[in-house]
Amino acid sequence: MAKMFNEADEIVLLNQDTEDKAREIIGDRGNHFLKRIEGETAANISACYQCFRCTNACPVSRYMDIKPHQVIRYVQLGWREALLQSSTIWVCLSCEMCTTYCPNEVQVAETINHLRNMAAHSSIAPREKQLALFHQTFLEALQHFGRVNEFWLMGTLNLKPGILKEKIRTGALTEEMALGLLLLRKGKLKLIPQRCKAMGEIRKLYRQERGEMD
Ligand code: SF4
Ligand code: SF4
Missing domain, CATH: 1.10.1060 (Fumarate Reductase Iron-sulfur Protein; Chain B, domain 2)
Known part of the structure; x- marks a missing residue:
């Protein structure tokens, strides 16, 4: 049963x-x-x-x-x-x-x-808007660089509609900046994203996903 x-x-x-x-x-x-x-x-x-x-x-x-x-x-x-x-x-x-x-x-x-x-890929509004925007930004990072650069990821995410306002309201932005500075001091945060060597393969996968077969 x-x-x-x-x-x-x-x-x-x-x-x-x-x-x-x-x-x-x-x-x-x-x-x-x-x-x-x-x-x-x-x-x-x-x-x-x-x-x-x-x-x-x-x-x-x-x-x-x-x-x-x-x-x-x-x-x-x-x-x-x-x-x-x-x-x-x-x-x-x-x-x-x-x-x-x-x-x-x-x-x-x-x-x-x-x-x-x-x-x-549907017209259905996501129940968790912020998480959906994070997911979208994560995929954009992979498409541009083939890997995720945390500085680029969070900076780009913060520019998406409503994100920065919400982070300021909840105090999350202050926490995020403090963590970013700490990581920077320890050399764990790279400010300039590096492209991975297999970019051609990754772009091909994205084209296939969009139905633009080679
Ligand atoms: S999917 Fe979950 S509920 Fe179904 S058989 Fe696997 S573990 Fe069990
Ligand atoms: S992948 Fe992890 S978080 Fe997602 S449903 Fe499975 S156990 Fe839960």
């Missing part, structure tokens, strides 16, 4: 009737989304039997509105909108603990990463 968290974060059991009803309402769309994600990620999502190990292993599951095992269940049911509107896809650290602990090799982290990219 499948288990899920309810809104109060309590475990509830889904009986077969409830599952059948959900599948009846969703019809082919659920199956289509499941097949699509499995095809694009090679993740064995159908094999998940809701054992919760991924959620128990996740260091940040308490901050997620849809827990890792629920993400997999939602994909099985085809609940695309709920997934792309979730905070989970932005809160996930890509640490891969969930994937490591899954007894069925479901590739939970890869699935969440894929959903995050789908959301970034």
